[in-house]
Amino acid sequence: xxxxxxxxxxxxxxxxxxxxxxxxxxxxxxxxxxxxxxxxxxxxxxxxxxxxxxxxxxxxxxxxxxxxxxxxxxxxxxxxxxxxxxxxxxxxxxxxxxxxxxxxxxxxxxxxxxxxxxxxxxxxxxxxxxxxxxxxxxxxxxxxxxxxxxxxxxxxxxxxxxxxxxxxxxxxxxxxxxxxxxxxxxxxxxxxxxxxxxxxxxxxxxxxxxxxxxxxxxxxxxxxxxxxxxxxxxxxxxxxxxxxxxxxxxxxxxxxxxxxxxxxxxxxxxxxxxxxxxxxxxxxxxxxxxxxxxxxxxxxxxxxxxxxxxxxxxxxxxxxxxxxxxxxxxxxxxxxxxxxxxxxxxxxxxxxxxxxxxxxxxxxxxxxxxxxxxxxxxxxxxxxxxxxxxxxxxxxxxxxxxxxxxxx
Amino acid sequence: xxxxxxxxxxxxxxxxxxxxxxxxxxxxxxxxxxxxxxxxxxxxxxxxxxxxxxxxxxxxxxxxxxxxxxxxxxxxxxxxxxxxxxxxxxxxxxxxxxxxxxxxxxxxxxxxxxxxxxxxxxxxxxxxxxxxxxxxxxxxxxxxxxxxxxxxxxxxxxxxxxxxxxxxxxxxxxxxxxxxxxxxxxxxxxxxxxxxxxxxxxxxxxxxxxxxxxxxxxxxxxxxxxxxxxxxxxxxxxxxxxxxxxxxxxxxxxxxxxxxxxxxxxxxxxxxxxxxxxxxxxxxxxxxxxxxxxxxxxxxxxxxxxxxxxxxxxxxxxxxxxxxxxxxxxxxxxxxxxxxxxxxxxxxxxxxxxxxxxxxxxxxxxxxxxxxxxxxxxxxxxxxxxxxxxxxxxxxxxxxxxxxxxxxxxxxxxxxxxxxxxxxxxxxxxxxxxxxxxxxxxxxxxxxxxxxxxxxxxxxxxx
Numbered sequence: 001x002x003x004x005x006x007x008x009x010x011x012x013x014x015x016x017x018x019x020x021x022x023x024x025x026x027x028x029x030x031x032x033x034x035x036x037x038x039x040x041x042x043x044x045x046x047x048x049x050x051x052x053x054x055x056x057x058x059x060x061x062x063x064x065x066x067x068x069x070x071x072x073x074x075x076x077x078x079x080x081x082x083x084x085x086x087x088x089x090x091x092x093x094x095x096x097x098x099x100x101x102x103x104x105x106x107x108x109x110x111x112x113x114x115x116x117x118x119x120x121x122x123x124x125x126x127x128x129x130x131x132x133x134x135x136x137x138x139x140x141x142x143x144x145x146x147x148x149x150x151x152x153x154x155x156x157x158x159x160x161x162x163x164x165x166x167x168x169x170x171x172x173x174x175x176x177x178x179x180x181x182x183x184x185x186x187x188x189x190x191x192x193x194x195x196x197x198x199x200x201x202x203x204x205x206x207x208x209x210x211x212x213x214x215x216x217x218x219x220x221x222x223x224x225x226x227x228x229x230x231x232x233x234x235x236x237x238x239x240x241x242x243x244x245x246x247x248x249x250x251x252x253x254x255x256x257x258x259x260x261x262x263x264x265x266x267x268x269x270x271x272x273x274x275x276x277x278x279x280x281x282x283x284x285x286x287x288x289x290x291x292x293x294x295x296x297x298x299x300x301x302x303x304x305x306x307x308x309x310x311x312x313x314x315x316x317x318x319x320x321x322x323x324x325x326x327x328x329x330x331x332x333x334x335x336x337x338x339x340x341x342x343x344x345x346x347x348x349x350x351x352x353x354x355x356x357x358x359x360x361x362x363x364x365x366x367x368x369x370x371x372x373x374x375x376x377x378x379x380x381x382x383x384x385x386x387x388x389x390x391x392x393x394x395x396x397x398x399x400x401x402x403x404x405x406x407x408x
Numbered sequence: 409x410x411x412x413x414x415x416x417x418x419x420x421x422x423x424x425x426x427x428x429x430x431x432x433x434x435x436x437x438x439x440x441x442x443x444x445x446x447x448x449x450x451x452x453x454x455x456x457x458x459x460x461x462x463x464x465x466x467x468x469x470x471x472x473x474x475x476x477x478x479x480x481x482x483x484x485x486x487x488x489x490x491x492x493x494x495x496x497x498x499x500x501x502x503x504x505x506x507x508x509x510x511x512x513x514x515x516x517x518x519x520x521x522x523x524x525x526x527x528x529x530x531x532x533x534x535x536x537x538x539x540x541x542x543x544x545x546x547x548x549x550x551x552x553x554x555x556x557x558x559x560x561x562x563x564x565x566x567x568x569x570x571x572x573x574x575x576x577x578x579x580x581x582x583x584x585x586x587x588x589x590x591x592x593x594x595x596x597x598x599x600x601x602x603x604x605x606x607x608x609x610x611x612x613x614x615x616x617x618x619x620x621x622x623x624x625x626x627x628x629x630x631x632x633x634x635x636x637x638x639x640x641x642x643x644x645x646x647x648x649x650x651x652x653x654x655x656x657x658x659x660x661x662x663x664x665x666x667x668x669x670x671x672x673x674x675x676x677x678x679x680x681x682x683x684x685x686x687x688x689x690x691x692x693x694x695x696x697x698x699x700x701x702x703x704x705x706x707x708x709x710x711x712x713x714x715x716x717x718x719x720x721x722x723x724x725x726x727x728x729x730x731x732x733x734x735x736x737x738x739x740x741x742x743x744x745x746x747x748x749x750x751x752x753x754x755x756x757x758x759x760x761x762x763x764x765x766x767x768x769x770x771x772x773x774x775x776x777x778x779x780x781x782x783x784x785x786x787x788x789x790x791x792x793x794x795x796x797x798x799x800x801x802x803x804x805x806x807x808x809x810x811x812x813x814x815x816x817x818x819x820x821x822x823x824x825x826x827x828x829x830x831x832x833x834x835x836x837x838x839x840x841x842x843x844x845x846x847x848x849x850x851x852x853x854x855x856x857x858x859x860x861x862x863x864x865x866x867x868x869x870x871x
Contacts, residue, residue, distance in 0.1 A: 127837030132810045149745060155812075155837055 002077030003052040007061075009069045010039060010046040017041055018066040018189060019073060024056045030076055037073070042189045044314040047142055052076045058083055066189075126153035133158045138317045139310070190283040201342050205261075206381040209340045210389050214397045216356050216371045222403040226297065240276075240330050241301040243353055246399040247328050248272045248292035249406055254392040258325050260346035261383050267346075275324030275344060276304055278311045285311050286344060288324045332356060338374030348383035351396070352376040413439045415739055416530050416539040417546055418522040418684065421448020422725035423716025424546035425506050427732030432513035434740040436541065440515055441522035441532055446506040447499075448548055450725040456502050457573050458593050460495035462757050465600030469633075469759065477796070488601045489576040496574075524685035528711045531685075542711055542739045545691075545699060546728065547680040549717035553673045558646040559585070565653050566671050569594065578603045579669035583655060585643060586675030587614035589756040592626065594672055596758040599635050606636040606666050608657060610675070613639045615756060619768040619817040621803060626819065629760060629799055638664075646671070679718045694720065703746070705735045713739070727752045751834050755824040760799045763827035765834060766815030769805055778808040782840065782864025786820045788871045789859075790851035797821035802860040804830070804840060811839030811865075822853050829857055840864050 007017050017039040024036050035047040036056070054076045061073040075083045124141040126134070130153045134141050139158055146153035201207075219242050227236045251258040251272050260267040272293040275286035287307035289300060310316050329341040330353040341352035354374040361370045375396065379389040399405050415431045417424045420442035431438040445452045464486075471481040510517050520532040528539040551568035553561040561568050569590055578601045584591045587609035595605045607614065607630070613623040614630075614637055623639075630637050641659035648671075655666045679698055686693070692700045692708040698721075699707055699714035707714050713735045716728030730747055737744035756762040772779045785801045786792035800820030807814055816830040833843050840861040848858040855870075862868045 128839050128842050129810055129812050129837035132839065136810070 002057060002075045002081050002083045003054070004072045005036060005048070005050070005074040005076060007039070007067050007069050007071050007073050008048060010041050010048070014041040014069060016066050016068045016189075019061050019063055020045060021063055022059060024050075026056055026059050027079075028056050030054060030056050040189050042193055044140075044143065048073070050076060055079045057081055124153065125151060126158075127155065129155050130158045138315070138320070140315055143313065143315055190285075201345050205343055205345060207340075207343065207378050208381055208386065208389075209376055209378055210386070210393050211338060211374055211376040212393050212397050213372055213374055215361075215401045216373055219400050219403050220356070220371050230298075235298055235302055237297045237301050239332065239356060240353075241297050241304060242403065243330065243400070244274050244276060244289060244292055244300050244304065244328055245295070245297055246396055246403075246406060247326065247351055248274050248289075250392060250396040250399055251326055252293050253395050254388070256388045257349050257379075257384055257392045259348045259383050260325070261348055261380055262346060266348075266383055269325040271325065273323055273325045275321075275327035275347070275350075276307070277327060277329040277341070278308045280312050280314070285316065285321050286324060286327055287311050287316055287321050290323075326350070328353065332373065338376050340376050341378050343378050343380055345380075348380040349389070349392075350378050351393075352378065411535060412538045412540060413437045413516065414539065414541045415439075415544060415736070416441065416522075416528075416537055416542075417544040418524075418530065419448065419546035419548055419680075419716070420446040420506065420510075420517065421546060421548045421716060421728065422450045423548070423728030423732045424448070424544070425509070425732075426729040427544055427546065427715060427736050428515045429509060429513050430733045430736035431739065432515050434736060434742075436736070436740060438513075438515045439518055439537060440510065441518045441520065441530060441537075443519070443521040445503045446510065446517065447503040449550070451502045451506065452499050453570050453573055455725055457495040457499045458569070458597070459757055460498040461491055461573075461597045462593060462759075464491035464494070465597045466759060468600040473796070486601045488578045491601070492573070492575060522684065524689050524691070524712065526689055539711075542713055542735075544732075544735055544739075545684070545686075545707070545712065545714040545718055546716045546732065547684060547718050548728075549677040549679045549723055551673065552676060552678040554585070554643075554675065557643055558648060559643070559671060559673060561673060562648065565648055565651065565669070566673065568673050572598075572672055580604065581606075581668040582670050582672055583608060583653065583666055583668035584672045584674055586610075586673070587637070587639065588616070588674065588676075589754075591672070591674035592756050592758045592762075594674060595630065595635055599630075599633060604634075604668075606638065606668060608641045608643060608655070608666070609637075609639045610642060611639065615762060617754065617768075618756070618762055618764055619803065619815070620770055621801070622762050622764065622817050622819045625760070625800055626758070626762060677717070677723060681718060696720075704738050705731055722749075722752055722754065724752060724754065748835065751831065753827045753831050755827065757824055760797070760820045761823035762817075762819050763823040764815065764817045765827055765831050766813065767805060768815060768817070769803070772805055772814055777814060779805050779814055780808050780864050781805050782860045782862065782868070784856045784859035784863055784868060784871060786853065786856055789853060789856045791853050791855070792820070794851070795821065802826075802856040804843075804857070804860045804864050806840045806861075806864040811841055812837070813840060813843070816857075816860075818857075820853065820856075826854055826857060829854060 020038040020040050022037045024030050030036065030050045032050055032053050034050050036050050037048045038045055039048045056074060057077045058075040061067055067073065077083065125146060126141045133155060141153050144153050144157050147157050148154040223237050223239065223242060230236060255268050258269045258272060271291060273288050273290045274292040275288050277284055277286050289303055292300060307320065324347060326347055327344050327350040329350060331339060332353055332355045336354050338354040339352050341350045343350050356371050356373045358369050359372050360367050377389055377393050414436035415438045417428050417440045420440045424440055425446060428438045428440045450456060468486050471484045474481045518532050522530045522532050524543065525531050525536065528543050530537045530543060551570055553559050553566065559566055563571050572594055578598055581604040582598055583606045584595050585608050587607045591607055592615060595607050599605045613620060614627055615623050627637050638657065638659050641657050643655050643657055645656040647654040652667055652669055653671045657664045657666055681693060681699060689712065690709045691712055694700050699718050701707055701714050701719050705713050705715055705719065715731035715735050717723040719731060734744045734747055751765060753763060753765045769781055781803060783801055783803045787798040792798045803817040804813060805815040813830060813834050818826055844858050844861040848855045859868050859870050
């Protein structure tokens with residue numbers, strides 16, 4: 001009797017999955033535990049593994065198709081076995097089925113998984129030490145490229161993986177004149193989520209925007225001095241770290257802006273958790289720096305680099321990108337003067353940070369050149385009124401213009 | 409062309425000959441240039457003959473204490489000359505074994521001294537050999553004296569291991585300068601053959617590269633056997649006479665004069681980098697005189713590689729052999745696993761044996777690592793009690809957070825064999841828990857490893 005292969009719920013919130021790629025094809029022998037296909041869930045690309053031994057006798061769902069969790073996507077059985085495409089109930093797998101006479105046209109099968117119970121089929125090749133570190137750091141070993149013997153994940157892979165990529169992620173491919181005027185690309189799961197969530201923002205939420213220009217000269221000097229002191233120790237302070245810290249500290253003074261709009265009430269937060277928008281391939285995600293007001297610049301720097309690195313590798317745990325009380329979106333590295341960011345509900349505000357640019361500024365009767373940036377705050381008018389937002393922005397401006405104020 | 413090979417290797421020691429075999433396995437035509445016997449220092453005047461002599465020493469010591477075991481051995485006499493000849497036979501067998509392996513793998517052995525030429529060529533005598541792919545330098549190292557204090561090796565009263573291994577008769581007394589593996593092993597050997605031994609070490613403790621507890625245990629064991637051990641000692645002056653040597657030694661603020669029939673120089677080795685055309689081919693050395701190599705073991709001149717003692721510490725045969733394998737695979741275009749230099753076991757085959765891998769406890773402290781030391785003495789091990797070999801311990805240093813085995817140290821009988829359980833564990837990143845979970849047969853010395861692992865977790869059951 002043949003065994004059905006279902007679309008499995010590969011993440012707690014997964015309702016449907018897009019079959020990205022079949023790693024096995026009809027006629028290939030498969031062993032329990034081997035990767036059959038890659039499936040894109042709402043947050044990441046995961047592996048769908050075989051739960052039975054035999055031959056992949058029928059692929060029901062072609063690549064690129066999205067199907068709900070629970071649907072049959074393929075069948076595993078004996079060579080030559082017939083199945084009806086509708087997916088009638090199959091008896092428990094005939095595990096003894098062997099691909100004895102089956103031709104193996106495509107690449108040699110992956111190293112045989114040990115004969116193990118299905119529960120063990122998700123086994124990842126990783127050293128015990130790597131597993132422990134991964135568990136502690138919340139790294140999904142399935143997504144780590146192993147550099148040990150036979151692709152085994154070792155300590156170095158888990159440790160080395162996150163804190164990478166300081167350069168802004170490449171977000172869009174180039175436009176190429178291929179002769180075809182356009183390309184229709186189906187929505188990825190993460191793109192669908194973004195669309196759904198942000199449409200519940202700008203539409204229903206009465207946004208208004210406040211912009212101010214902030215002089216960053218002293219913040220820049222402070223940053224240079226701090227980094228000089230850190231010297232070889234590494235973990236340099238970035239402008240983004242300083243901005244996150246200032247945004248958080250300013251919120252401490254303006255709880256009115258550190259709030260969530262909930263259908264029949266406003267939740268004013270007594271803790272400050274800053275969401276940090278991170279561009280990732282085909283989308284964005286906002287990892288959260290918890291209690292950012294209480295963290296040192298170094299801690300913020302280390303944490304934000306680590307979170308951003310893992311965000312780009314899609315290795316954030318749900319609790320790491322939810323629960324922000326306010327957000328920051330920084331497009332400074334993309335040479336953006338100023339922009340307005342869309343509020344991430346239920347938060348009531350977000351600050352959009354533009355590039356730091358040298359500008360000619362009158363000082364007394366002379367003109368001096370100062371490094372400055374534009375910050376634009378988007379406010380949910382249901383929570384924050386104009387004057388409230390303006391007062392917050394003024395505090396933020398003061399903090400950045402006089403970084404010593406952060407010590408108060 | 410008869411004188412053309414894919415790979416030419418300078419030196420047929422444990423780095424060079426293993427490299428040659430791996431090259432041959434990978435289908436590369438290979439030549440080894442060796443000026444002396446195949447097998448190098450290790451097989452002929454190093455690891456192998458000393459292990460034969462150490463076993464003679466072990467038997468001599470064993471027979472002195474058989475009464476308690478219900479065996480009467482009678483009047484035990486020793487003859488170093490006989491033991492030496494046996495050790496020579498063992499060396500010759502091994503060297504012949506290497507010769508056989510060369511033939512079996514169709515490797516050409518060129519007798520003579522190779523000198524590097526440009527264009528991946530090697531000159532041996534008047535012949536020039538050409539390497540199509542690579543030249544591998546594996547010329548090894550040799551003993552050295554300390555001429556600065558008047559201790560130049562004269563082969564009679566100031567000797568090195570080279571002479572010690574060929575002596576027909578032992579001297580009445582011997583001062584050994586250097587308490588590393590070589591010094592400690594010869595102290596063990598000669599003491600068993602009735603020689604009065606004084607070991608002098610410049611660093612604060614004997615076996616200075618081992619864990620401090622290993623040094624302490626060895627010091628006590630040696631002193632118990634009547635071997636004088638002086639650490640933190642500086643030889644300020646040496647007076648070499650025809651039949652004796654007098655050394656002025658300063659240790660712990662005290663001045664002392666030591667007179668012995670001979671002095672054995674066991675302090676460090678010099679690498680063989682002279683007169684092989686390194687400079688002429690732009691091959692650079694490090695500050696410490698080793699050949700400078702990159703992570704692919706390639707020297708500063710492309711196409712020329714260096715492995716073994718000449719390529720830097722640790723100067724151990726098994727490190728050289730591994731480099732030989734790796735370099736062969738690199739030359740063949742493969743991507744071998746990088747060598748983990750922090751996972752090379754270190755063994756001293758004196759009695760009790762000392763074996764270690766990874767960091768010492770002092771190094772853990774220096775690196776400010778958050779570690780826990782788990783320890784188990786052989787005095788609490790059933791097998792050790794049975795054989796009367798209760799000296800020593802197993803110590804495992806584990807990372808507190810993840811249980812990573814940072815270092816492991818074994819002092820005791822068969823330590824050299826037991827260390828590999830921990831080498832496998834470290835290589836595969838097993839933590840102390842995997843080591844402990846592996847069921848250890850009872851009664852064995854190896855149980856002490858499981859117990860030390862457990863002790864590091866605060867749950868040793870046998871102590």
